[in-house]
Amino acid sequence: MTFRLRPVLTIAKRDLKSYFTSPMAYVIMSGFLFIMGFMFFSTLEYFNSSNMQAQQFGGKSMSLTDGIIRPLYGNMNVILLFICPAITMRLFAEERKNQTIQILMTAPITLDEMIVGKFLSAVFFVGTLMLATLVYPAILFFVGNPEIGPLFTCLLGTMLLASSLISMGVFFSATTESQIVAMILTLVTTLFFWLISWASYSAGPVWSDVLGHLSLINHFNNFGQGMIHSSDVIFFLSFIFLGLFLTHRVLDSYRWR
Amino acid sequence: MIQVSHLSKLYGPRRAIEDLNFDVKAGEIVGFLGPNGAGKSTTMKIITGFMPASEGTVTVGGHDVAKNPIAVKREIGYLPENPPLYMEMRVREYLEFAAKIHGVPNKNVKSAVDWALEKTHITDVAHRITGNLSKGYKQRVGIAQALVHRPKVLILDEPTVGLDPKQIIEIRELIKSLGGEHTIILSSHILPEVTATCGRIIVINRGRIAAEDTMDGLTLKLKKGIVFSVLVKDPRADGIEKVKSISGIHQVSTVGNKLVVQVKPDQGELRDQIAAAVVGSGMGLLELTAERVSLEEIFLQLTTEEERTA
Ligand SMILES: Nc1ncnc2c1ncn2[C@@H]1O[C@H](COP(=O)(O)OP(=O)(O)OP(=O)(O)O)[C@@H](O)[C@H]1O
Ligand SMILES: [Mg+2]
Numbered sequence: 001m002t003f004r005l006r007p008v009l010t011i012a013k014r015d016l017k018s019y020f021t022s023p024m025a026y027v028i029m030s031g032f033l034f035i036m037g038f039m040f041f042s043t044l045e046y047f048n049s050s051n052m053q054a055q056q057f058g059g060k061s062m063s064l065t066d067g068i069i070r071p072l073y074g075n076m077n078v079i080l081l082f083i084c085p086a087i088t089m090r091l092f093a094e095e096r097k098n099q100t101i102q103i104l105m106t107a108p109i110t111l112d113e114m115i116v117g118k119f120l121s122a123v124f125f126v127g128t129l130m131l132a133t134l135v136y137p138a139i140l141f142f143v144g145n146p147e148i149g150p151l152f153t154c155l156l157g158t159m160l161l162a163s164s165l166i167s168m169g170v171f172f173s174a175t176t177e178s179q180i181v182a183m184i185l186t187l188v189t190t191l192f193f194w195l196i197s198w199a200s201y202s203a204g205p206v207w208s209d210v211l212g213h214l215s216l217i218n219h220f221n222n223f224g225q226g227m228i229h230s231s232d233v234i235f236f237l238s239f240i241f242l243g244l245f246l247t248h249r250v251l252d253s254y255r256w257r
Numbered sequence: 258m259i260q261v262s263h264l265s266k267l268y269g270p271r272r273a274i275e276d277l278n279f280d281v282k283a284g285e286i287v288g289f290l291g292p293n294g295a296g297k298s299t300t301m302k303i304i305t306g307f308m309p310a311s312e313g314t315v316t317v318g319g320h321d322v323a324k325n326p327i328a329v330k331r332e333i334g335y336l337p338e339n340p341p342l343y344m345e346m347r348v349r350e351y352l353e354f355a356a357k358i359h360g361v362p363n364k365n366v367k368s369a370v371d372w373a374l375e376k377t378h379i380t381d382v383a384h385r386i387t388g389n390l391s392k393g394y395k396q397r398v399g400i401a402q403a404l405v406h407r408p409k410v411l412i413l414d415e416p417t418v419g420l421d422p423k424q425i426i427e428i429r430e431l432i433k434s435l436g437g438e439h440t441i442i443l444s445s446h447i448l449p450e451v452t453a454t455c456g457r458i459i460v461i462n463r464g465r466i467a468a469e470d471t472m473d474g475l476t477l478k479l480k481k482g483i484v485f486s487v488l489v490k491d492p493r494a495d496g497i498e499k500v501k502s503i504s505g506i507h508q509v510s511t512v513g514n515k516l517v518v519q520v521k522p523d524q525g526e527l528r529d530q531i532a533a534a535v536v537g538s539g540m541g542l543l544e545l546t547a548e549r550v551s552l553e554e555i556f557l558q559l560t561t562e563e564e565r566t567a
Pocket of ligand 2: 297298299338414
């Protein structure tokens with residue numbers, strides 16, 4: 001089994017470049033930044049007024065981390081849940097539809113290199129979005145003194161979560177020629193893994209543990225608190241691996257058709 | 258260079274190709290000729306490693322496609338039925354991508370792309386968006402994509418589809434010029450296409466090889482005995498009798514000062530004997546040519562024969 005970086009990056013770069021020649025990339029980017037900006041300033045507003053109340057009535061005031069950074073990234077995760085399927089839907093579906101997949105499948109590269117290249121192109125894109133949203137925490141550094149640790153873990157957790165969503169999206173994109181079908185299947189599946197913890201409240205003692213453990217968002221909570229647990233990291237990495245592994249199987253059987 | 262043995266492919270229950278066997282030597286240009294649905298594209302997809310075979314093996318440059326696909330793919334440039342173009346990319350960008358993904362080192366990418374652009378005469382559209390090009394130009398970009406990494410083997414599925422007559426001639430010349438250095442398989446259901454470019458023709462019909470030979474060989478086989486037309490100065494009766502008396506001659510007829518000499522099947526060429534008889538009888542030999550059957554005829558004959566036996 002060969003795995004080389006050059007073909008991976010060649011594919012990732014081409015995908016990113018192509019994406020930025022389509023309006024889709026700009027629509028998603030501006031939509032994301034707009035909503036994040038709106039959320040940031042409304043959280044800031046709420047934070048200021050509640051801290052003012054706390055000062056007046058002698059309550060405990062919130063830190064910048066608890067009051068702004070954590071809710072900001074919590075909300076970002078929800079938005080990513082909806083945005084990632086739209087980013088990944090075209091990755092393989094479009095190539096299948098236009099038959100450009102033939103140039104990839106007959107080039108001297110492995111399926112793994114191809115899949116990881118596609119995966120990384122989406123991860124880079126989301127990474128760019130997140131870099132752009134760093135302006136908001138940066139503003140906090142001007143006005144106050146937020147902790148850097150939780151900010152870092154929030155970023156890491158969000159990136160892992162987004163990568164999990166992306167790997168599921170890569171998989172569904174490989175199953176169909178229709179981008180819309182790929183997007184809907186991805187959204188339904190990731191939403192299911194998001195909400196699965198709800199079922200755990202009513203399930204029996206053993207199942208509630210299992211279902212809770214499968215929930216994507218549950219594994220973000222520790223990151224939100226500023227903690228990196230290896231179990232969370234392993235969960236996300238397994239989730240990513242599973243998605244990419246299934247993609248490999250699908251593309252392999254696509255050739256047999 | 259390419260060995261195909263006992264190759265079969267099933268799409269579900271439907272057999273697309275069955276027990277294909279053939280070899281292609283290094284530097285040869287071989288044409289797949291067959292009607293729609295014959296299995297030409299399927300065979301090519303298997304050779305390029307795009308699709309696995311149901312049975313049988315393909316080796317390219319000594320590597321088995323099923324066991325070592327990467328090694329095989331490194332040797333091959335492939336133009337699929339529909340050129341695999343990224344419509345949003347510019348032509349140069351696209352060819353750079355094709356070169357890189359086929360392992361051309363970064364420092365050689367630019368010169369490789371320039372070379373491919375020039376070979377396919379698309380240098381003047383290098384900066385344009387691929388999706389905006391005409392069909393013929395898209396096809397040429399597809400060919401450039403197959404060439405850009407200078408593969409040892411070129412698999413071209415209907416390379417001149419969609420081109421205008423001038424471009425067709427250009428591309429044929431290009432393909433011929435690439436023979437020798439490259440081993441080429443191309444497919445077509447247009448007969449002049451294969452006659453114009455290929456040294457050897459493999460006629461595929463309903464997933465089987467119906468005939469495999471050079472143009473001359475196919476002609477010979479089909480006619481079951483060749484026909485010579487002999488131009489003479491003076492078609493005398495005793496001379497004609499002399500030609501008739503050569504053993505293996507089936508029939509001689511005259512049209513003006515032309516003798517039409519029909520050789521019996523499996524008698525070889527008899528060209529020398531005929532010439533000697535004509536010269537010896539003092540008729541004065543002006544011209545002696547083997548009459549060719551057009552490939553159209555061959556094709557029709559082969560495929561109808563196939564149907565009769567099926
Ligand atoms: N993906 C597929 N699924 C099912 N059957 C297929 C598939 N691809 C090809 N076939 C069938 O296999 C047979 C051979 O097809 P193929 O495309 O190889 O023919 P071809 O010689 O290239 O024809 P053409 O000249 O029209 O390009 C046809 O009967 C076709 O219907
Ligand atoms: Mg075909």
